Amino acid sequence: MKKILLSCSAIIVAVLLASCGSNNTVATSNAGDIKKEDLYEKMKETAGPSVLQKLIISEVLTAKYGDDVSDKKVTKEFDTQKKQYGEQFPELLKNSNYTEASYKEVIKMNLLIEAAIKANTKLTDADYNKAWETYLPKMTVQHILVADEATAKDLITKINAGEDFGTLAKANSLDTGSKEDGGKLPEFDHTTPYDPIFIEASAKLKDGEVTQEPVNGANGYHIIKMIKNPGKGELKDHKAELEASIIQSKVTDENYVHSVLSKILKDAKIKIEDEDLKNVMDEFLKTDSSATSSSATTSSSNAATSSSK
Template sequence: MKKKILLATAGLLSVIVLGACSGSSNQDIATMKGGKITVEDFYNEAKKEQNNQSLVRNMIIYKVFENAYGDKVTDKQVDKEYNKQSKQLGDSFESQLQSAGYTKKSYKEYLKQSLAFQEGLKAHVKITDKDLKTAWDSFHPEVTARIILASSEDDAKEIKKQLDDKGDFAKIAKEKSQDTTTKKDGGQIKFDSQSSTVPTEVKEAAFKLKDGEVSDVITATDASTYQASYYIVKMEKNSSKGNDMDKYEKELKQIAEDTKMADQTFSSKVISKELKKANVKIKDDSFENILSDFLTTNSSGKTTTTDSSK
């Protein structure tokens, strides 16, 4: 399972450029017969670009949340997230940071802002009985299984034939699985309904299996790249959730919280509230509409929040 960190290369570069521009507006960038291009000229053009408009909007939002909730984020949390991403990406982590223009220090600063934003959303979450019931409907407790990620659909079909002919699943997984995380352990893996370690299609197929059963070839499609992957699963130990919700209260609350925080309508309402609380005012007319998704402007030109109760 390949992972890639999302690093805003253009965004970080724009921060540097715009920051430099604002401090030396009279400096010439280029001179020529009949005129010149100054830093101020460049700045005035650069801030019209949609990418830079989006960048400034995100800078404002992240700054507001960092000011309000940054004290809830510890250095230990930042280091943990940094190390987690470093471990997931392995040798490519440092090169991805460098290509995006981040240093270790600046990326940790970004992570702190991101974590502060999450803390801000979490502070507004109120879990209801209805939320818990919805979480329960989709919940499946942790299972132990083995997976094989095939190199192609044809390869998956061939592996399935070998398994049907009483081939050893663990041995074949070690030899042929493309999943580098699990192949050394014969494909063994644990996951529940909320895990992101395997695709949704694989989880759904696995939960239907009895102990010892092997699935047919499962096609999983990446939502961002639309690339298909082909899996085979053997269930080692399935678990029924039964009828007692209270037994999984902690898990259900976490699912309900994660679901609410991932909801765009909810996060927009929270952002709107926090921008109002921080009394954000846009001083540069070039950016007057960058918060229009969260704030409205009345006829007098004063900025107000949208009605987050709707």
């Protein structure tokens, strides 16, 4: 799922620079001193516009929606992703140049943007009806992931003969994030960033049922056992889940996010004192006609970057 992400490392550098206090010297050597203003000017030339833009967006959204994005909520989302990726998670963070702390800042920014979208979006009956067409309830399953179809078929035979699914998962599954829990996965639905083939196969199962043919997914062959599938039910009983799904689809729409941010930022009465950086918010603050020409020279990636899960 795409989400707008704050570039934490750049912001942290900027904040540290601003916090140097009255000590004007950043570094010393036999060759001389490097002053804070010298570093500021050099950083401004290379990363100044994008860093300032991100800082402003962060400050404005935190002021308006920070009460809706608690540390507890950020940690919960972090732990959910950590469990989904299992043992691969630390390596994924490292390869993306994140620490746990900096990635939590990314999550916080995403949640702030989500809160902004929710607060500025009025949903219609048409929105709910469209979302209902693809809606699936939250399901809980166990699964076993193996590398080849023959192994998967052999395990299905053993399960049908009465062998314990959880025991077989612990002994055979390649999914290190779930195997020790007997293959049990966290509750998920159609919005969860799982393989669509896996989600579709799961949705067809009733409670207690096991797939009778291996499910050929992106990472191998799955055997799936349904623990709880509440069924689709009626739209009126799932308004909250549908609203969450619709808002998530809005979050992935870069043009829609840009329009919401523009409205919020215009209301924030932003004034930039540094003459060299005075135009960094133009793509958000100008009128529609002038913003079109501005966007040709100012990439929206200055404000944010996109990531897929």
